[in-house]
Amino acid sequence: MKMKAIQIDEYGDENVLNYTDVERPEPKADEILVKVKAAAVNPVDWKIRDGKGKDFGMKLPLILGADFAGTVEEAGSAIEKFKKEDEVYGKILTDCYAEYVIVKENELGRKPKNLDFKEAASIPMGALTAYQAIFDTAGLKSGQKILVHGASGSVGSMAVQLAKAKGAYVIGSASGSNKDFVKKMGADEFIDYKTTDFEEVVKNIDVVFDPVGGDTNKRSYQVLKEGGFLVSLVQGGSEELMKKYNVQAKVMASHPDPKQLNEITELIEAGKVVTNVDKIMPLSQAKEAQVLSKERKVTGKIILEP
DSSP, rough: EEEEEEEESSOOOOOGEEEEOOOOOOOOTTTEEEEEEEEEHHHHHIIIIIIIHHTTTTSEEEEEEHHHHHHHHOOOOOOOOOOOTTTEEEEEESOOSSSEEEEEGGEEEEOOTSHHHHHTSHHHHHHHOOOOOOOIIIITTTTTTEEETTSSHHHHHHHHHHHHHHOEEEEEEEEEGGHHHHHHHOOOOETTTTOHHHHHHHOOEEEEEEEEEHHHHHHHGGGEEEEEEEEEOOOOOOOHHHHHOEEEEEEOOOOOOOHHHHHHHHHTTTTSOOEEEEEEEHHHHHHHHHHHHHHOSSSSSSEEEE
């Protein structure tokens, strides 16, 4: 049986994306076949397309897409927690730009009841990455202070909301045009990085969340209190700066976690975490969607509908 998908046969720019027919996968005993209702576009998608897939050891051809929401079409014989027609969402690394996707039981969460599939698809990657960065890696606790760089982005805005839900004091940094959005997400303070050097106005921070890297990363060490933690999505810690400021720093990568995803679902259903979908496009327009994502011409998630 065939299905529509966005597949690449070589690495390169958006023109290597092919909207084509491929074989629909069949689930093994420990796998679940999900009918994809919506898939989100993430920077990791076009980074893999540009050539990062080689670094990850991926084999061509491959289908892109890391975030999805949909319904269980078929559950393998060893699957206990999910059944046909269950509404689910989750994060993997590839294969979501398609009408169907194969996942493991530990890659799925229950879709929030108060979100439609398009909204739900925008959640898993950003929310799990933020959750694992600020809580698992940096150990943020209630009552502590966190500085979130890129606070208007899909991961940064999740970090703001999750930190606030935990009871932290949140300072968000983004461009001035996004001030209202970042404050709406729950930030206690806002810094316009284009007009203000954050290190001049922020001190004694417990955790800095950095999805930006470069100079922003280096300048972040000095705002931390002794024993503070700088967690980055893009840049490893500097031994020299860690020693100078007596702090910790680490780069992290996210992974599927059904327990955390279900906790995030509960926060969404309680109204403590919201999402921001900017554009909804048909799967056939994946090229245009990835261009918009790479050029940062959207303020929320781009969703593809098969």
